[in-house]
Amino acid sequence: MSETSAGLAPKLSLTSVVAFGLSYMAPSLVMVLFGVIAAESAGTAPTAFLVATGAMCLTALSYAKMARHFPVSGSAYGYARNVLGGRAGFLVGWLVLLDYLFLPMVAWLVQSVYLNAQFPAIPVWAWMLLNAGLTTLVNIIGVSVADRVNKLLTALAVFLVLLFVAYCLIHLAGHEPQSYTAPLWNADSGLVGVSAAAAVAAYSYLGFDAVTTLSEETRDAHRTIPRAVVLVVAIGGLLFAAVAYIMQLVHPGGRFENPDIISYTMSMQVGGQTFADWANMATIIGGFASGLAVQLSSSRLLYSMGRDDVLPRRFFGALHPRTQTPVLSLLLTGAMCLTGLDIGLQTATSFINFGAFSAFTMVNVCVVVFYLRNRDISGGSLLGYVVVPALGSCVTVYLITQLSSDALTIGLTWLAAGCAYLLWLTRGFQRPIPELVLEDTAAPAR
Template sequence: MTEDATRLSGRLSLTSVVAFGISYMAPSLVMVIFGVVAATSAGTAPTAFLLATGAMLLTALSYAKMAGYHPAAGSAYSYARRSIGAPVGFLVGWVVLLDYLFLPMVAWLVQSVYLNAQFPAVPVWAWMLINAGLTTLVNVVGLALTDRVNKLLTGVAVFLVVLFAAYCLVHLGHHAPASYTRPLWNADSGLAGVSAAAAVAAYSYLGFDAVTTLSEETRDARRTIPRAVVLVIAVGGLLFAAVAYVMQLVHPGGVFDAPEIVGYTMSVQVGGQTFADWTNLAGIVAGFGSGLAVQLSTSRLLYTMGRDGVLPKRVFGTLNKRTGTPVLCVLATGAMCLLGLDLSLETATSFINFGAFLAFTAVNVCVIVHFVRNRRTLTGARKVLGHAVVPALGACVTLYLMSQLSPTALTIGCCWLAAGLGYLVHLTRGFRRPTPEMAAS
């Protein structure tokens, strides 16, 4: 098979890649989890989001460095293979696979639950099939269409969040808050509460790393992808913090009747029932973009692992000659919706966080390993800070976040990791054969 037949083509611009990252993170998510974050932080949600942004930025800088060194579509999987070794890379890829395989299912399930609430005559399982079918169709047609649709939906999602914030500001014009600093820190807040809230808010940033899976489809990837990773965290984090600040001004403190639906009740408060209903519906439509971006990145990880021979190459390691995309990988990802037809949202989300935080930790370690191996050329205080101190802090943060996961998530993650180790032993015939190497460097 020629290299052209096994390499994705670079078409995406910086704007396109950033749009995919922002869409993946779902801009309206701040409205969904605001109540929980505010309650945990005793009414200092914007501070919690800022702390989470800073914490995740540490890992984003590590992803940016590795994307510059290794502009491959496999993200953490590729970085670990090339920096630490093929067996470790395989296990990282296997764990990330748990995250990436179930993220599309979770995105479709969230979308379907909200659509069912808006249109109860259509059951959740039917909405699941509709959502998964539509995103799969767009991703199968080709990257150009996916890029255009995603930009449109990302624009709609950001507009809706900004419109909601504008209504909040108009409301504040008629109901001036007693204090503009209380949302940042108050007599009830403390470091422990804000840190715990930041750990909750950090889940909003899952997926910023997904833009690195588009490396082979991005123009000038060595320069574009690192910039995109940092921009996604910076833009998304500042948007989350700004909207949370305005929401916290509208509702000071952290006491709510129902923290899970504060975004909707606040929409009613500042804009009325009709505004809230239309905003909710439009937000659901915009959320389609998140599912689109999630499925795109998942299919690219499956393709890279298939191209390497870690997964069956004939199924996962081929590109469609007409579209230049891994169509079978997209279809396999779409089929994951069938597993979510009878799952609750809580059970589904428990599958994904373990893989994400373990991958974040692995990428931070990759930067440190790269520094140790190239320390003769990476000299100077700035190099040591960027290649040793910052990734070490990033690894500590992500390990802390992993420790905050539920026992269910940790159990599922460890069982999946054990299964991957068993598959690696089988693949290498008890480590007597080498782990399949990269198909193209």
């Protein structure tokens, strides 16, 4: 390994970065979550997704602003470090680690559960090891190879989702819906139910921020990354809402025998057993692409923190001299798949959400603080730099309050451990957090 001064190489285009963001969010996730969201919203799942899209766009705009001013790979960690100072940046990075360290494991676990359901002769643990191993290998080879593999898998996943939609439309041609407006609003729906469902749907958008971890590997990053962040949320949100609308026409209302498997049941209804098995592949393929993107982003955050010496630099801050990838960080995130064998999926996703929404909140705060310190920002306005991020903070804080008590306990315990590590790192706040100034990001863009 080498602590090369060359650093990460800018090879990715706007299309590549958007593809990584969409695969991170997993296009087929709407099929998985539809039953739960439709039940919560009394049969108005597309409206819940639209509300969630608008809510997440507030924070996406904050990420876009920070990515324009600070095109570095640390995402929320890098923004907080530059705007709020080293100590605050470290704690934000520590919270993000809760998300980025365990999210690859969750992606592999979901994929492995679906693979085991279709191929029960192979146990979940074997699928976990295979998925994690293949993903890690692709990411170690290099970002260009990961880019090509990700584009292919994301295209296949989107194709299978659209194929499912096509079968639904053919089914609807022979079974005229009673109402085309009921999926958007009906006699049973209400603001409380739709808001609660939107809070659940918001979890589908985790990952739009991950494209900011690729800033140093993206060409013309200060322009490309902000556009990519907004595009990922907009494209993903509109896809989720459109698919949910079609599914809601096929199955009106919010009552299901088992909402967790409604996508499989609906696939059987519109296409039969063989098609249902193929539709299941959308989740499997999307899961592999998501795991690839999630691990790539996680390793870049670890690399950024290692390069800054807030994590052991010789391990986390090292790049392979030939592939220019943080191999040791990739191996560590790959090994995290072993934790998925003992942690339940619901528990894992709940405390991951604590880290993600905490980071979202702090990025919104960073935008406001940055504006108050730099009121001469080109194109800056009170609406865009104060009002919108303030609303975004309100949304993300609300989402944190909706997490389970177990998630809050684990999240706060993780934060307390980070405070203890920060105390040790600074020798009781007697030493400053190590600083790293990159030539192209030493001064924020105006």
